[in-house]
Amino acid sequence: TQLLEQSPQFLSIQEGENLTVYCNSSSVFSSLQWYRQEPGEGPVLLVTVVTGGEVKKLKRLTFQFGDARKDSSLHITAAQPGDTGLYLCAGATSGTYKYIFGTGTRLKVLA
């Protein structure tokens, strides 16, 4: 059974701080996605990475896919209260038609 572990599970920080969220597995993924979910809503896609070592930036968010395609990280620079939410990674292995979601990281940014 594939398992995607995210750390930390919870994170509460002050506005302006930097943070990194990790997504780790023993499986090799053909693609990995990051989503953000706000209370009472479905997840919304932030980014998809498919190449080992790939780095993608989305404004203050930087996503990295590990060289071995077993792990990924999300770094937020100068966090803002609007970044508050549940961050989820989701990985798909080669030859499958489904994503397996990680355990989630709940982020709260205090003004």
Added chain:
Amino acid sequence: NAGVTQTPKFRILKIGQSMTLQCAQDMNHNYMYWYRQDPGMGLKLIYYSVGAGITDKGEVPNGYNVSRSTTEDFPLRLELAAPSQTSVYFCASSYPGAGDLGEQYFGPGTRLTVT
């Protein structure tokens, strides 16, 4: 486009009752998924479909059934509801791209309580 729609939004079931959660998408997506999300947790895949007439089990299929007779609709059936099925259920759809399964578009969810 309405995107992915789910009905109902809320439902309370008694133990042993059955119900169908409806999901529809108007984006002509091949792939559709059903997930459940327990409080404070990530999403667990229940069933998925890669096209009309094709379905397959996910991580937690026990107690559920699905069908996919059209591209647009992917209903989830709960038979003999149990308290362990209390959760929020999300339906999603995607269109595969080059090298990945595509962005998943999620519905607003159905909050189900079994008592």
